[in-house]
Amino acid sequence: MARLTKRVVEAASASGKDAFLWDDEISGFGVRVFTSGKRSYLIQYRVGERTRRKTIGSHGVWTAETARTEAKILLGKVAHGEDPVDDELRASLTVADICDRYLTEGLATAKEGSIKQAKANIENHIKPLLGKTLVTRLTRSEVQAMMRDIAAGKTAKVEKLGPRSVSRVRGGKGTANRAVNTLSAALTLAVDDGLRPENPAMKVKKYPGKKLERFLSPEELVRLGGVLTAAEAIGVENPYAIAAVRLLILTGCRKNEILKLKREWIDTYHRCLRLPDSKTGAKVVHLGEPALRLVASLAQVEGNPHLLPGRGEGTHVTNLDKVWRRLSKSAELENVRIHDLRHSFASMGANNGDSLPVIGALLGHRSTKTTQRYAHLADYPVRSAADRIATRIADYLDILPDIDADAAEPAEVGILSIAPTADELESGPDPVLGKAIRTxxxxxxxxxxxxxxxxxxxxxxxxxxxxxxxxxxxxxxxxxxxxxxxxxxxxxxxxxxxxxxxxxxxxxx
Structure with a gap:
């Protein structure tokens, strides 16, 4: 060992394999002499039980003295618990790298659907536009530009997967917002690791969302009920698919909660469904009498555990969207999605005076904010109180006209009752949705x-x-x-x- 100088470094040679010369003043500082004649300065240190090396630079670009100064700085970081090699690797991470890490680490406990959606956003939109950008250099304006490009359809494409299968990637404002949300979640890892002081996607102004809150009116429920019975009577639709639509509106459940429902999850004694998993985790769905009777009326397919069996062995009904499009068209329901049946269940409760906490419990909402969308419907008790108070005061003031009770028309349109009569209960299960479907x-x-x-x-x-x-x-x-x-x-x-x-x-x- 000797003090590394220009003369010592240039005089060193290697034969057969690379040679290392170490400085006798600074422990861990040395020069590597390659068999090709190239020389480069480096430091060597230990992290735990591992020995690591970091190259400072080539001799000629760096002198022995400038390399010595850099070695002191780097070894000083090591003494304070830092790892220069790891810092270098982390600083070279791209947006694609951090997104891949997010899929494996950030979504380790997420549901399959969430992982699938995030992966689609990353592979179809984020990587093509920002994948090669260094995480440490990503700016808010670049994230904003990505969002605009996705909204404009620059990442839209159609890929042929097979003879009869294609994959369509669509853009649009909604897709752009979801991509920004996924990127923001991935960049949170970069902030937690100290790669960035802040998340550049957090304060990006996204496109205003469209809150689709379509509720079926009593008249629309009657039309839907009639169409369901007609379709069932003449056999133009799968009876289990028809039962799925009825259960969706009678329970307020999400589509997959009903389609994937197994008979073992039905607790008839306590009149509920005990779902082991859902969008918000395990939950209990309480059933009303019409829903219970509908469940009891469905014939079981031997060997199939599902309440709504599919055509294949052990499968369940899956393609409900096409059935719903035909049924809703026949019932003249405009702009009604399957998920709107859930909204209709909740809106009926709100209009009947049920409290938002009760509605949230029935729907299985994890956050009370989600149930607030029905707040504007839950004013029945207030209207009722206003009517009683005003009527009482007007009675004292003697300003109410005399009204013939027999000739008076009802002020509100009431929905046809779906509660079964005593005679109906004795006749056995009768899965109905209002009187109209008994046509x-x-x-x-x-x-x-x-x-x-x-x-x-x-x-x-x-x-x-x-x-x-x-x-x-x-x-x-x-x-x-x-x-x-x-x-x-x-x-x-x-x-x-x-x-x-x-x-x-x-x-x-």
Whole structure:
């Protein structure tokens, strides 16, 4: 060992393998002589039980004295518990690196759906736009630019996965907001590790979100109930899919909570569902009488544990979206998603005067803020109190007009009761959604036989825009028995006149 100087470093040589010369004044400071003749200064130190080396720089670019000064600084950090090698590696981390770490570490305890969504945001949007950017150099303006690009559709693409399968990646403002949220969560790791003093995605102003709070009105519930019964009566939809729709609106559950429901989770004694897992963890869903009767009416498929079995062995109903689109179209429900059935359940409770904590408990909300969206509906007790007080005062003031109680019309439209009667309870399970679904439905052939006509006659009626009222369920046309009776008793256009109407139609056109 000797004090490293320019003469000593340049005189050193290596044969067969690299050689190391160590300074006798500063422990851990040395020079590495490669067999190629290249020389570089370095430090060597221990972290725990590991020996680590960090290169300072090449001889020629660094002199022995400048390298000695840098070695003192680095070894001083080591003495204070720092690791220069680790610091260098961490400083070279990119946004892609920190996102990958977030998927494995930050989401270690997250649910499968959350991991899948975060991975999609990272792979489809964040990495293509910011993946190569160093975490330490990422700015808020770059995050803002990423959000604008995603909203503009710059990351949208269509990939063919197979002969009949494609993957569509869409942009838009909602996707841009979700990508920023994912990036912000990943950058939190960088802040925790001391790579950054702050999170540049935290204060990015995102696009205003659209709060979709669509609630079904009593009239819409009646129409939906009629369509569900018609679809079930003529067999145009999977009966378990129809039962899924009914359960969603009778319980307020999320879609997958009902579709994945197993019979062993149903506690009939305590009238509830005991879900081992959900979006907010394990929870208990209390069931009303109509929901209990619906559950009891569903036939079990041997060997299948699910309440709503699918076509495959041991599977459950999955593709409910297509069924819902057909049903909602037939019921003339505009802009109603499956999730809006959950909102409708909650809004009914709010309108009936149930408190927000009770509604939150029924829906399984983890945060009271989530239930606040129904606060504007929960004013029934206030309206009722205002009505009672004002009526009492007006009575003292003698300013209320006399009203014939028999002639008075109700001030509010009431929803048809879904509670079963005593006779219905004795007759066994009757999964219903209001009185409307007890309507008798007939397909075109049965309706023609009921009227004493032919199927062609009914088709001509529809073509001419006349005839009894009908409903379309998918591609099937159905008639309610009530509408057929009204048509028959009203003495409408007789069957014998239909050919004349058809000839007149062609004559006019």
């Amino acid at each position: 008798k439905w007939l397909d075109a052939r049965a309706a023609a036989a009921f009227l004493g006509n032919t199927v062609g006659t009914l088709q001509t009626y529809r073509w001419m825009g006349t005839g009894p009222e009908f409903t379309k369920i998918g591609r099937r046309v159905v008639y309610s028995r009530d509408s057929l009776i009204l048509w028959r008793d009203a003495g409408s256009v007789e069957t014998t006149k239909v050919p004349d109407l058809r000839r007149q139609f062609f004559a006019d056109h």
